[in-house]
Amino acid sequence: MSSVVQGFTKSLAMTVLSEIGDKTFFAAAILAMRHPRRLVLSGCLSALIVMTILSALVGWAAPNLISRKWTHHVTTFLFFGFGLWSLWDGFKDEGEAEELAEVEAKLNADWKTNTGTTKKNSKDVDDIKKQKRPFLSQFFSPILLKAFSITFFGEWGDKSQLATIGLAADENPFGVVLGGILGQTLCTIAAVLGGKSLAAQISEKIVALSGGVLFIVFGIQSFLSTVDS
Structure with a gap:
């Protein structure tokens, strides 16, 4: 039971500090300004939950593919590496502006491409189309699928995904899955309900430095802990 709690708390803290101000955080915030929030929330959160479970499964399987000792060493290295990476981002203090500008540019380009020439009576037309669509196609709407795909591929290979794999290999x-899902849920809800204004009020530098310190602490703890061969 204590191992579950330890994995949960580590994963929760790591996820929250990694995701605030991340690309997918801003993507969810911007999408929620243009589309129904429930669809954006469902799409983004579904992608993050799937990614968390997949990452944890990879981390869980890793000790069965290579020795427990080596996975422990790799995890320790990842914690120190991500800690230094986050500290560098915090001291550089350019991360948030660059992330926001990049995400906005991509979504604006996509928005202009897909926006029609006029929006007059578009709500009535959408309502009629929605009534004609079967239940499943209403649920799996283009907006939900768009939010899912942007979030899923935005997280692929990201620092938080690799950290989740490392954490699941050692905890x-x-x-790890429960803590990651709760952390992703909290961050996604915050992004959808007002992520852009929230990010403006929270210092990205403080978040990055806090995340860096947390990763370093995890690294030290992992380095000092013993592991069965």
Whole structure:
């Protein structure tokens, strides 16, 4: 039970500090300004939950593919590496502006491409189309699928995904999944309900430095802990 709690708390703290001000955080915030929030929330959160579970499964399987000792060493290295990376981003203090500008540019280009020439009576037309569509096609709307795909591929290979894999290889995977899902849920809800204004009020530098310190602490703890061969 204690291993589950430890994996849960580590994963929760790591996820929250990694995702605030991340590309997918801003993507969810911007999409929620243009589309129904429930669809954006469903799409983004579904992608993050799937990614968290997949990452934890990879981390859980890693000790079965290579020795437990080596996965422990790799995890320790990842924690120190991500800690230094986050500290560098914090001291550089350019991350948030660059992330926001990049995400806005991509979504604006996509928005202009897909926006029609006029919006007059578009709500009535959408309502009629929605009534004609079957239930499943209403649920899996283009907006939900767009939010899912942007978030899923935006997280692929990201620092938080790799950290989740490393954490699941060294901690209880069930606890890591629960903590990761809760952390992703909190961050996604915050982004959808007002992520842009929230990010403006929270210092990206403080978040990055806090995340860096947290990763370094995890690294030290992992380095000092013993592992069965």
